[in-house]
Amino acid sequence: MTLHRFFVNPDEVVGDFFPIPAGIRHQVTHVLRLHSGERLMLLDGQGQALVVRLEGHDCRVEERLPAAGEARHRLTVWQALLRGDHLEPVIRHGTELGVHAFRLFVSDRCVAREVSARRLERLRTIAREAAEQSERGAVPEVSAPIPFAEALRAAGAEPSVLLYERADGPRLSAVEPPRGVVIGPEGGFTPDEVAAAEAAGLTVAGLGPRILRSESVALAVAAVVMSRTGDFA
Numbered sequence: 001m002t003l004h005r006f007f008v009n010p011d012e013v014v015g016d017f018f019p020i021p022a023g024i025r026h027q028v029t030h031v032l033r034l035h036s037g038e039r040l041m042l043l044d045g046q047g048q049a050l051v052v053r054l055e056g057h058d059c060r061v062e063e064r065l066p067a068a069g070e071a072r073h074r075l076t077v078w079q080a081l082l083r084g085d086h087l088e089p090v091i092r093h094g095t096e097l098g099v100h101a102f103r104l105f106v107s108d109r110c111v112a113r114e115v116s117a118r119r120l121e122r123l124r125t126i127a128r129e130a131a132e133q134s135e136r137g138a139v140p141e142v143s144a145p146i147p148f149a150e151a152l153r154a155a156g157a158e159p160s161v162l163l164y165e166r167a168d169g170p171r172l173s174a175v176e177p178p179r180g181v182v183i184g185p186e187g188g189f190t191p192d193e194v195a196a197a198e199a200a201g202l203t204v205a206g207l208g209p210r211i212l213r214s215e216s217v218a219l220a221v222a223a224v225v226m227s228r229t230g231d232f233a
Helices: 022-031 087-097 117-133 148-155 191-199 214-228
Strands: 004-007 017-019 039-043 048-055 058-066 076-080 101-106 141-147 160-163 180-183 203-205
Touching: 004 022, 004 117, 039 058, 076 087, 076 148, 076 214, 087 101, 087 117, 087 214, 101 148, 117 141, 141 148, 148 180, 148 191, 180 214, 191 203
Parallel strands: 004 039, 076 101, 076 180, 101 141, 160 180, 160 203
Antiparallel strands: 017 058, 039 048, 048 058
């Protein structure tokens, strides 16, 4: 029988007997209606999984083991802000495919210019739920947006690729699997932004002859990179 999996705060799973963590208590007792004797898997997001048995409103640890499901290749997606709810599939599907972290930024052609605290928390919840569903061992971080120039400086610190739909250079599949990919907004990057990326040491590459919607790019990129590194398909 498949165990229900939940990510919890490491501070709430200390020792071999502890209360059901507060963040999952309602779901465990009132939504799933689990009872004494039933088992769960709790993940601390730091590489450890605990198989626990419910005893009333408490958990007793039966087994501790390394959390599985993490990709060996740690891919960071640098994603420009998108309109409406379009960031949600980026986070959800990217998490399912094994993206290590999502770093948001604001570039010249972004229609959305900021993310509210409530919206950011919603995106982080989506990442956690997708990580639970896809049986990952950690929840990818979703960071608050920063200016494009700051994103370039950070992405340039490791092998990264900026994806440009008009790129004359190589396709993503032809370059060494990057640690970071930088994805633009609905209107793409300006020529000045592409030049700034090259100056920052990023490789500029394309995905092929067709133009993808911005919210589809992260999914395509993650599939390509993870496939080449042996973590997908």
